[in-house]
Amino acid sequence: MTLLEFFTHNRGELGELVMEHLFLVVISTGIAVLIGVPLGILLTRRPALSKPILGFANIMQTVPSLALFGFLIPLNIYLFQVKIVGGIGARTAIVALVLYSLLPIIRNTFTGISNVDPAIRDAGRGMGMTDRQLLLQVELPLALGVIIAGVRVATVICVGTATIAAAIDAGGLGRYIFRGLRANDNVLILAGAVPAALIAIAADLLLGYFEKTIQLGAAVRGKSKSLLWASALVILAALGGVYFFNTNSTGRIAVGSKDFTEQVILGEIVAQAIEAKAGLQVVRRFDLGGNLAHEALIGGEIDVYVEYTGTGLLAILKEKPLADPQEVLRRVKSAYAARFKLEWTEPLGFNNTFAILVRGDDAKKLGLTTVSDAAKVSSRWRAGFGQDFMSRADGYPGFSKAYGLHFEATREMDLSLTYRALAENQVDLIAGNSTDGLISRYGLFQLADDRHYFPPYDAVPVVRQATLEKYPALRGVLKQLGGILTVDEMRKLNYAVDGEKRQAKDVAQEFLRGKGVLR
Amino acid sequence: MSKNEIAIEFRDVSFVLPGGKTLLAQLNLQVGRGETLVLLGRSGSGKTTTMKLINRLIDPTAGQVIINGKPTVDWDPIRLRRRIGYVIQEIGLFPHLTIEQNIGVVPRLEGWQPERIRQRAYELLNLVGLDAERFAGRMPRELSGGQRQRVGVARALAADPPVILLDEPFGALDPITRRGIQQEFKALQQNLGKTMVFVTHDIAEAFVLGSRIGLLKDGEMVLLGAPAELLQSSHPEARAFAACFHDGQAIGRPA
Numbered sequence: 001m002t003l004l005e006f007f008t009h010n011r012g013e014l015g016e017l018v019m020e021h022l023f024l025v026v027i028s029t030g031i032a033v034l035i036g037v038p039l040g041i042l043l044t045r046r047p048a049l050s051k052p053i054l055g056f057a058n059i060m061q062t063v064p065s066l067a068l069f070g071f072l073i074p075l076n077i078y079l080f081q082v083k084i085v086g087g088i089g090a091r092t093a094i095v096a097l098v099l100y101s102l103l104p105i106i107r108n109t110f111t112g113i114s115n116v117d118p119a120i121r122d123a124g125r126g127m128g129m130t131d132r133q134l135l136l137q138v139e140l141p142l143a144l145g146v147i148i149a150g151v152r153v154a155t156v157i158c159v160g161t162a163t164i165a166a167a168i169d170a171g172g173l174g175r176y177i178f179r180g181l182r183a184n185d186n187v188l189i190l191a192g193a194v195p196a197a198l199i200a201i202a203a204d205l206l207l208g209y210f211e212k213t214i215q216l217g218a219a220v221r222g223k224s225k226s227l228l229w230a231s232a233l234v235i236l237a238a239l240g241g242v243y244f245f246n247t248n249s250t251g252r253i254a255v256g257s258k259d260f261t262e263q264v265i266l267g268e269i270v271a272q273a274i275e276a277k278a279g280l281q282v283v284r285r286f287d288l289g290g291n292l293a294h295e296a297l298i299g300g301e302i303d304v305y306v307e308y309t310g311t312g313l314l315a316i317l318k319e320k321p322l323a324d325p326q327e328v329l330r331r332v333k334s335a336y337a338a339r340f341k342l343e344w345t346e347p348l349g350f351n352n353t354f355a356i357l358v359r360g361d362d363a364k365k366l367g368l369t370t371v372s373d374a375a376k377v378s379s380r381w382r383a384g385f386g387q388d389f390m391s392r393a394d395g396y397p398g399f400s401k402a403y404g405l406h407f408e409a410t411r412e413m414d415l416s417l418t419y420r421a422l423a424e425n426q427v428d429l430i431a432g433n434s435t436d437g438l439i440s441r442y443g444l445f446q447l448a449d450d451r452h453y454f455p456p457y458d459a460v461p462v463v464r465q466a467t468l469e470k471y472p473a474l475r476g477v478l479k480q481l482g483g484i485l486t487v488d489e490m491r492k493l494n495y496a497v498d499g500e501k502r503q504a505k506d507v508a509q510e511f512l513r514g515k516g517v518l519r
Numbered sequence: 520m521s522k523n524e525i526a527i528e529f530r531d532v533s534f535v536l537p538g539g540k541t542l543l544a545q546l547n548l549q550v551g552r553g554e555t556l557v558l559l560g561r562s563g564s565g566k567t568t569t570m571k572l573i574n575r576l577i578d579p580t581a582g583q584v585i586i587n588g589k590p591t592v593d594w595d596p597i598r599l600r601r602r603i604g605y606v607i608q609e610i611g612l613f614p615h616l617t618i619e620q621n622i623g624v625v626p627r628l629e630g631w632q633p634e635r636i637r638q639r640a641y642e643l644l645n646l647v648g649l650d651a652e653r654f655a656g657r658m659p660r661e662l663s664g665g666q667r668q669r670v671g672v673a674r675a676l677a678a679d680p681p682v683i684l685l686d687e688p689f690g691a692l693d694p695i696t697r698r699g700i701q702q703e704f705k706a707l708q709q710n711l712g713k714t715m716v717f718v719t720h721d722i723a724e725a726f727v728l729g730s731r732i733g734l735l736k737d738g739e740m741v742l743l744g745a746p747a748e749l750l751q752s753s754h755p756e757a758r759a760f761a762a763c764f765h766d767g768q769a770i771g772r773p774a
Contacts, residue, residue: 123611126574126684127625127674128600137624141615 001383006191020171020193023089024162025199026233029155030095036102036154037147040109041135050110057103058253061088065164067288068096073295075169087301088285088292091168093162100161101154109149112143123474145211152207159200164190167259167289171177173199178259178287181416184438185501195249253278253471256293257286261497261504262435262490263293266306268508270461273481276518278473290388291315298340303467304478308457312336312344314394321394325351325456341465345475346482348459350490354389354399355434356447360423370450374429377401383407384427386415395431396456403451419444435487437495459485486516525588526552526682526714527573532582534568534738543738544569546582552681555715556709557729559722559749564735566718570684572601573716586682601625604675604683604713608690611671612659618644618670619655625678643673647701665696672704676711685696685717689724701727722749722764734760 007014020474043050060068061332062332072092077085085095116139124138140147166174176192253274257267264286271282285302294316296302302388312332313319319335322328329344336342356371368374384403389395390412410429418430423442432439461478466473485493489511496507511519529548535541543565550556558566571577572584573597584591592600605611612621622640623631631639644651648668659667668688676682689704690698705728708715719725725732726746734742734749736756742749750761 119607119611122576123605123607124613124624126576126600126603126605126607128597128603128628129624131598133628138613138615248717464677 003187003190003194004427005186010191010233012197013414014191017171017173017175017192018089018199021159021173021196021199024093024097024165024170025155025158025203028094028162029033029101029151030233031094032098032101032105032154032158035098035398036105036150037109039102040106041140043106043110044113044139045131051330054103054107054110056474056504057099057106058386060099063101065100065161066167069093069150069164069168070290070292072096073292074299074519088169088288089301090165090170092168093165097158097161097165101158102159104150104153105147106150108146108153109143109336110147113139113151115146116142125469126480128225132188137239148207150212152211155203155207156200159196160201163196166287168292169285174419175287181414184296184416184420184498188501229368233272239292251305252281252283253467253474254283254285254302256296256305257284258293259289260306260433261286261437262433262494263306264504265493265497265508266348266459268504269484269512270306270478270481272505272508272512273477273517274474276512277477277480278471280473293331295466297342297462300464304461304463306459307344307346307462308459309347310353310394310457311346311457312456312462315392318383318393321398321453321455323452323455325458327455329458329460336462337465343463343465343468345461345463345478348461348481349483349485350435350487351458352433352435352487352490353449353457354395355436355439355456356430356449357419357422357430357432357439358428358443358447359425360443360445361446362428366425368447371403371405371453372450374447375405376409378405378429381407382409382411382426384413384418384421385430385431386418387412389416389431399431399453402451435490435494437491437493437498441495441499458488480517524551525549526554526586527716528585529569529572530583530585532572532579533582534565534572534577535580541738543572546740548733548740550680550714550716550744552714553712555717555728557725557728558716558718558735559720559725559732560735561720563737565662565738566720566735567686568738569735570716570718573623573684574600574605601629601678602680602682604677604680606668606671606675606685606688608687612667614659616659617655617700618657618659618662620762621670623675624674625680629678639641640769642674643676644670644705646676647673649673649681652766664692665700668692668700672707676713680713682714682716687718687720690719691720694695697724704728722760726764 039053043053065339069092072085072095075085084093095334120138120142124134129137153221162172163177164172166178173192173196176188180188180190180192212214255267255271255274258262267284269285271284274280275282285296286314288296293302293305294307297305309325309328309332313328314321317332317335319331322331329347331346336344356374358368358374362368366377385396396410407429413421415432417439418427419432419436419442421427422430432444434446438444461481463474463478493507493511496502509518527548527550530713530762532543532546533541534543546569558569560566569578572579572591573586575591575594578592586594613624619637619640622643623636626636626639641654644654648667649666654662654666659670662670671688671752675685689700692700701724705710708728717728729746731744732746732749733740734757741754741759742752749757750764752758
């Protein structure tokens with residue numbers, strides 16, 4: 001499918017994502033202006049503050065965006081009973097984007113005003129202007145061009161950074177980019193990146209035009225008008241914000257998912273089953289990176305998502321690995337209930353364990369069937385692992401030790417990119433997921449975990465106890481999903497989305513119909 | 520001069536920078552109502568410092584500056600400044616405001632009605648010899664240096680302040696424009712009857728405009744008196760300036 005075809009097919013969704021993206025950018029830059037300009041003015045009055053404040057804004061800009069999101073999510077700060085920071089979604093994304101946009105706005109306001117000719121300032125003061133009058137009638141109008149230039153830079157930064165907001169369910173064009181990365185789909189990546197770039201260019205041109213016309217002279221005549229426009233825009237955005245925050249998941253079930261295809265499909269399966277069987281309205285909050293889904297569940301941002309028993313045991317509870325699937329499920333069940341008031345329901349039926357993968361050709365040529373076989377030749381190999389696998393205790397560190405693996409090089413990349421990297425000979429061994437549809441697509445070979453290093457990763461919906469009490473019908477629905485999927489079926493569903501480029505929503509619906517859950 | 524006739528008085532005024540550099544030492548000075556005092560001196564002699572002490576852009580580190588019988592430190596600086604017109608070199612016009620708006624700044628601060636401000640601006644533009652219809656809507660950058668200076672004077676007169684400070688207002692003009700505008704300004708000055716303090720480093724200008732001249736050197740007033748006294752003084756600084764004056768006269772004299 002070409003990019004153009006994709007756009008014509010998905011016009012509606014594209015429009016929605018563009019609007020979400022614009023919403024994030026307009027609100028964030030709007031708030032950044034409302035904070036940054038007064039701060040910049042303050043700095044011209046109290047120069048001693050300029051070092052700490054500009055320093056803070058500077059540091060904020062250097063924090064990687066995903067790290068900043070991760071840092072903000074558990075904060076949960078309230079102002080007048082309204083949550084302003086914390087949790088997943090647009091709110092936290094906006095806070096992060098505001099922090100990113102502040103520096104250019106503060107700095108340009110500060111320098112714009114500081115660079116006003118001292119003689120002009122003297123003239124104003126000599127004529128009997130108060131500090132406020134001098135600021136509003138002389139300094140700000142003269143600095144306006146420079147301030148707008150700062151807003152312009154901030155906006156462009158914001159358009160770019162907002163794509164990452166999709167990782168915490170804040171929407172926007174990043175959804176296409178993340179989805180595309182996951183599915184190794186360049187068209188999908190471009191479908192997110194190209195409109196985002198166009199928005200950035202358009203914003204740059206528009207604000208550049210403002211900057212020019214607002215220079216001396218024209219500014220004064222058009223000033224009241226453009227001020228009016230700007231305030232109208234801010235009010236509009238604020239209203240949009242109120243609407244956005246108020247339409248959050250009150251009175252509905254929020255289904256979450258992690259940020260890979262299988263999780264999105266499972267999220268859809270759970271969501272559609274709840275909609276059809278329990279008759280409840282469902283909000284989908286998919287694509288949550290890292291441990292965000294777990295944190296969102298604890299924080300009540302979502303009510304249910306599908307977790308894997310091994311992940312719960314090792315990554316969340318930080319316990320020692322166990323080999324017996326039943327034992328693992330028992331452990332996480334009791335620990336989650338006691339510690340988080342969360343309930344593990346019926347296992348869906350398949351085990352998505354780490355799959356140590358090599359190219360089919362290599363396996364044949366070298367006669368490899370197990371990971372132990374690979375350990376003998378690994379010193380000449382380059383390995384590629386996702387960030388998740390590299391960082392978790394049961395991932396690379398423990399795994400390489402258990403098998404005595406030493407690679408010539410280890411590359412850390414996005415999990416979704418590792419399959420392609422392996423197929424294209426950029427790496428020689430990866431750790432994928434056993435249910436990944438790309439395994440058959442790229443003709444990859446899964447080495448057997450002959451030392452049983454990896455614990456079982458049975459997929460099980462995890463749900464808040466509070467939600468189960470509030471909506472008892474939910475329990476029946478989740479019970480019905482027990483044992484509904486085999487590994488093979490899961491791999492097929494994954495391939496339908498990753499390989500055949502079908503929508504997760506449709507794939508899930510078809511599957512549930514086939515199983516008689518939906519009619 | 521009786522007490523009522525004094526508009527501005529300096530009593531042992533000194534101004535010392537925080538670093539210890541003395542810009543003005545022990546200045547004593549009286550300016551009568553309706554009088555034009557010209558402060559003459561080289562760059563850095565303390566002329567501009569003296570001006571800024573009058574409209575309280577700075578406060579004296581010792582002594583008192585008394586305006587209308589009240590020390591400046593007791594004045595609300597905003598009220599004080601609005602009673603004092605201020606003209607500085609051409610850069611003083613606000614580049615983002617039209618000529619009319621520039622002239623109307625103080626009246627607007629004083630809360631005049633827009634119609635009255637406009638009337639006043641037109642009246643003043645015509646008074647300083649600029650066609651109001653043509654110039655009112657223009658921006659400062661569209662005007663020549665001489666035109667800008669006229670606007671500067673008009674702006675200082677806008678709210679009809681009893682005192683006007685002029686800090687080298689014609690300094691950036693070419694000599695020919697400058698002579699012309701000086702003559703016009705002198706005529707204006709006689710009609711208006713304002714108290715004026717005029718700073719210049721041009722002795723010819725001082726002679727044309729000043730009823731008295733104060734000669735400053737390194738922050739000290741070395742001479743204060745009628746123009747003729749300056750020419751007769753034996754003080755080296757006075758002789759230096761007088762020499763310039765005679766040179767200028769010699770060049771201007773027909774052969």
